[in-house]
Amino acid sequence: MIKVYASSVIDAAADAVWAHIRDFNGLPKWHPGIAESRIENNWPADRVGCVRNFRLRDGGIIREQLLTLSDYDYQCTYSILESPMGVQNYVATLKLAPVTDGNRTFAEWWAEFDPPAGQERKLAEDIGQGVFQAGFNALKSYFGQR
């Protein structure tokens, strides 16, 4: 089991950042790596248990299931059901915290999973930089840097 952790500071209030990212079906709206997404079985995108089925810009299909969603804690947790990466037991959390000094947002995104043998370093890099940090960079650029 390895853990990948990334964190960043977004120049906008946590309410605003959360409103932008809380939609479990909304990745294509804000994450540069995601081409399109839908929720399976016509479930609402904020019902725990729903599955998002999305396509990466490089063509890969990933299915992820929403495990928790808290508007109070600005936090959601999800697991991977299917992906081309070959990871097992993948559970990730995306969490925001208000920074009262300057009315900004501290954003954290982490995942724990079992990678295929020999892929530890590559997957840690792909997920930490390619998914999490790329997402933060998109948010920073969307909300602007003061």
Add this chain to the structure above:
Amino acid sequence: MQRVTRSAIIDAPIERVWAVLRDFNSHDAWHPAVADSFIEGGEAADQVGCVRNFHLRDGAHIREQLLALSDDSFISTYCILDATVPLQRYVAMVTLKRVTDGDRTFWHWQSTFDTPPGREREFAEMVGTGVYEAGFEGLRRYLRQGAAGMARHAMPVGGEMMGQAVVLTAFGGTDRLAYEPIAVAAPGRGEVRIRQSAIGVNFIDIYIRRGDYPLVTPPAPLGMEAAGTVVDVGPEVHHLLPGDIVAYASGIPGAYATLRALPADQVVIVPPTISAETAAAVLFKGLTAEYLVNRTHRLRAGDRVLVHAAAGGVGVILCQWAKYLGAQVIGTVSSEEKARLARDHGCDVPIVMHDYRFAEAVKAATGGRGVDVVYDGLGRTAAAENYEALAPTGHWISYGQATGPLPPLDAGQQAAKSLRLSRPVLFHYTAEPQRLREMASNVFGLVERGVIRPVIHHRFPLAAAAAAHGALESRATTGAIVLLG
């Protein structure tokens, strides 16, 4: 019961912020509202249960107890025991989190407490603004002040810590290097404990391993040079602070380790623009070049110099520095590839030599006159040729002996050319801390200006130090070799 929460981003690595905040008695140094503070009963300021007894600048007197402290999660929890202000059941928690995007720190400060009825807003404001927000600003100011203001609170993390080291088990070959766990005691008076991330490999390490230089008695760890992060410092250390990136080139072997305590006098701060790996690659070799061009011989524009092993660790920096000072640089190397590297780093005339024959080529490159200075790291095998290559009144500087000890030169030979012979040793030049810092500052200054460009072609994990020695002894390497801890 009410809750007050404040949070901020501090522009410093989490280790540096935590080094200050984990010390329960540090607040009178950084918090603008705290006038004085002490820990009751002489307990350590990171001992759970300890009580800090302090006054605020407005005269209030408060006793607070440390309830929990986690160096893994960066969390400190404490409560008020007694106070002259009516805060009841006050429990506060400081949590730090790493901002991986930019190496900054998220600081979350939260408390719950009761107040007399009707005064809720007044005390929420006092705690949130007067204590927490003022604290954020105070700590930022404190960190900006740098090491001088902080030494008093640079307290030891406490007891022994475990690390790994490469230990020389007996004089001999590379098979005498063993990778073993070591215990490193808390730093004593005048000492600093460093978590070492990059370790420089130097030829002197090989001399010591073979038993040529009697600097250690096996079993003992090897290595003269490393860089890393200060864990803690002992009493009377005033120029270093936990979290500082530091480096050293020490006369006492023991650098091949992930963790080490040593006299702080020998340790210098690495400027923020320079990485630990670069520092480990250039400090020992750069200090060597520094005294060779500035002190043993004060090199001037127009001087003609001969640099042996001009593509090696010291050789590359000597070429860069001598060229920068305006000297004509002639170098010896053992292959065409090394000649190209030396030329790229300021060597005007690289000589690819065979069997240590180079005097004729040196004479040819200097119109028959010879060179004013020989920087000789070769020793025995090259002695006759070096003598031949020197111009009258030249300076023979023997600072190493890769091919064996330099044979005695008789006074008559010296007189025949009015030669000067120097046999300098780095650690005599760096023994005075003031001079060491001046020399290191010259080296780092030239790195920052791009004059010294580190050439790191070889990196090995610390556990593979034997392979690094093998590579250096084979003479197949160019530039610096760094072990990563």
